[in-house]
Amino acid sequence: MDDIVKQALTKWPNVPSCTGWLMLDRRGNWRMRDEAAQASGSPGTPIRHEALLAFINRNYDADERGQWYFQNGPQRVYVELGYTPWVVRLSAAAGVEARCVLALQDQAGGPFEPTAVFVDEEGGILFADGATPPRVAVLHDHDLEVFSDHATLADDSMSGEFRWNNQVVLPLQAVRRGDVAARFRFVPSPAAAGA
Known part of the structure; x- marks a missing residue:
C-alpha cells in the first residue's frame, strides 16, 4: 500500500466505504461504473489513465471476508469482480x-x-x-x-x-x-x- 494512502487512513480513519463504482472485468480491465452503469448492470467505462491504473493496482487488496477493494486514500472502494480477483x-x-x-x-x-x-x-x-x-x-x-x-x-x-x-x-x-x-x-x- 502506498505511503500516502497509509497517511490518509491515519488522518481520516472513519471514511465510509463505497460499493458498485469500480469493476475488474473478465479481461483484467478496471472499469468505472457510474449510477447509470450500476442501474443497467453494464460493466462501465474502462479506465485508461496509466497513473491511475498503477495506483489502483498498488492499493488492491482483500478484507477478512474475501471482499476485494481498492484503498483510495482514506476510502475503501469495494470491487465488483467480472469473475475472479x-x-x-x-x-x-x-x-x-x-x-x-x-x-x-x-x-x-x-x-x-x-x-x-x-x-x-x-x-x-x-x-x-x-x-x-x-x-x-x-x-x-x-x-x-x-x-x-x-x-x-x-x-x-x-x-x-x-x-x-x-x-x-x-x-x-x-x-x-x-x-x-x-x-x-x-x-x-x-x-x-x-x-
Missing part, C-alpha cells in the same frame, strides 16, 4: 536449449506461479498459486491458443493436463463456475453482500 495473461518465449518458457502475469503486472489448473463448464481456464490462501486467476481469453499449445485435453474437455515450462505437469481439474467464489473464498459482488 485476478486475471492473468499467458505468454511463451523461446528459452535455452530450444525450450519454450511460459510466463503468467496478473493484471497488476506481477508474476503468477501456478500450482493448479482448472477448467469450468464454459471453457474458462483458471490458475491457482501456492499462496495461503491461494490466489485464483482466470486466463484472459486471448491467450487460450497459447494455453492449448501446452495442454492436452481429454474427450470431455474438462480434464487433461497442462505442461508448465516443460518441467511440471499440472492436471486439469473440473470446476463449476458457480462454485469458484466459494471454493477460493472471495466475494464477487461486495455490493450484493452488503460490504
Whole structure:
C-alpha cells in the first residue's frame, strides 16, 4: 500500500466505504461504473489513465471476508469482480536449449506461479498459486491458443493436463463456475453482500 494512502487512513480513519463504482472485468480491465452503469448492470467505462491504473493496482487488496477493494486514500472502494480477483495473461518465449518458457502475469503486472489448473463448464481456464490462501486467476481469453499449445485435453474437455515450462505437469481439474467464489473464498459482488 502506498505511503500516502497509509497517511490518509491515519488522518481520516472513519471514511465510509463505497460499493458498485469500480469493476475488474473478465479481461483484467478496471472499469468505472457510474449510477447509470450500476442501474443497467453494464460493466462501465474502462479506465485508461496509466497513473491511475498503477495506483489502483498498488492499493488492491482483500478484507477478512474475501471482499476485494481498492484503498483510495482514506476510502475503501469495494470491487465488483467480472469473475475472479485476478486475471492473468499467458505468454511463451523461446528459452535455452530450444525450450519454450511460459510466463503468467496478473493484471497488476506481477508474476503468477501456478500450482493448479482448472477448467469450468464454459471453457474458462483458471490458475491457482501456492499462496495461503491461494490466489485464483482466470486466463484472459486471448491467450487460450497459447494455453492449448501446452495442454492436452481429454474427450470431455474438462480434464487433461497442462505442461508448465516443460518441467511440471499440472492436471486439469473440473470446476463449476458457480462454485469458484466459494471454493477460493472471495466475494464477487461486495455490493450484493452488503460490504
